[in-house]
Amino acid sequence: MIRREFELFADYFQIHLQDDDLRFGDLSAAWTADAVRRMIAVAPGVVGIGTARNMTVPVVVEVLRAEPAADLDGWDHVVDAGLDVTTGSLVVAGCTDDFADAVRIPIPPGLYRLRLSCAGLDTVSEDGLAGEDHYRVQLWPAKKLVSPTVLKQGEAPK
Secondary structure, eight states: OOEHHHHHOOOGGEEEEEETTOOOOTTTTTTOOOHHHHHHEEETTTTEEOOSSSSSEEEEEEEEESSSOOOOTOOEEEEEEEEEEEESSEEEEESSSOOSSEEEOOOOOOEEEEEEEEGGGGOOOSSSSSSOOOEEEEEEEOOOOOOOEEEEOOOOOO
């Protein structure tokens, strides 16, 4: 298992996990009303993670060998999606971070299932500047890509 902890600037209320191929990464058409509600947008080679604050937020990324046990308790919102990583390098960054300087996690090329778990969504201050919101992203090998599926619906960012 690989486990990495980040403090990422969630500009535009989002962070990205994507393949290291520059052809990927365009989520402009993917952030529909449904995507905002489920806090995840998907396009080829990239997943956008919605956040409750437009600030620096804590994010844990875990790359697992197999699907983890269902873990809904203690999380406000949980959603699964699929990601194809062709290069063997997963880029983790805020959406306006410099792609060249972003953190890369080496993983085997292939299809992955991704589970986003969010907690502390109700702790965000009225002005949106402070909060105890935090995010965990788990990835594991998959046989096929899955469409975004909400396992536990929390309150989406405003």
